Amino acid sequence: MSEISKLIDECIKLGIAKFLKSHGFNKSGRNWHKEVDNNWQIVNVQASSGNFASEGRFAINLGVYISEIESYCGNTLNGKPKEYDSTIGIRLGSTDSASDFWWEIDAKSDLQSISNDVVQKLESQGISWLNHHLDISNVSNSLNVQPSVQSFSAALLSGNEEEAKRRVIAAIEDRPRAEAHFKRWSTKAGLEL
Incomplete structure (x- = not known):
């Protein structure tokens, strides 16, 4: 060592x-x-x-x-x-x-x-940051600009389908190479873009 x-x-x-x-x-x-x-x-x-x-x-x-x-x-x-x-x-x-x-x-x-x-x-x-982020709505708010399926999922699971759609569309515009991946997630999640 x-x-x-x-x-x-x-x-x-x-x-x-x-x-x-x-x-x-x-x-x-x-x-x-x-x-x-x-x-x-x-x-x-x-x-x-x-x-x-x-x-x-x-x-x-x-x-x-x-x-x-x-x-x-x-x-x-x-x-x-x-x-x-x-x-x-x-x-x-x-x-x-x-x-x-x-x-x-x-x-x-x-x-x-x-x-x-x-x-x-x-x-x-x-400790307060860790505890705050046990709530899906708080995770969704913190991931609001991250182009990831975790961000989309958090928005959807927090009850905000329109926000989940907005995030997917923004992510596709920002990362066009990941479009197929993001669209697969959207289809599986039942989101119509």
Whole structure:
């Protein structure tokens, strides 16, 4: 194990793991899962691929896997979802899904201070974001500009057929190469475009 990996793991032990456990998450490696009504909340610690020796950085990824949406999309799940399987995700500390927030860490870092900062952000932003996105309507609102079958499915499952149609049409205009895929989903969902 590299020196930077040891530092990240130590940072996790200093408070992050305990905080997530206190909120009902179960740990597996650098991933935490919590099942809520057949849906999953996911927290993942991602080390940078550019980490070297005792210098590097890490990010905290948050995700929610909504079983009903994923099933509607034709996706099946065997076991716990990985963070990249999430219906919707964000990086902790980011102001939106396009932001990229990383904690810098090296041998001289105050690991307790870094861990405390992560826990503070989990407490002030992360847990509420995860809980907010257990509701399909909230997922639909957050995915409103994403050209994906998850976005279409969330709109339809939240009871807004016209919005689902609008999203499909906009996605086809934005991504014409995916037109056949989007139209197949629409036909299967019973949407007439």
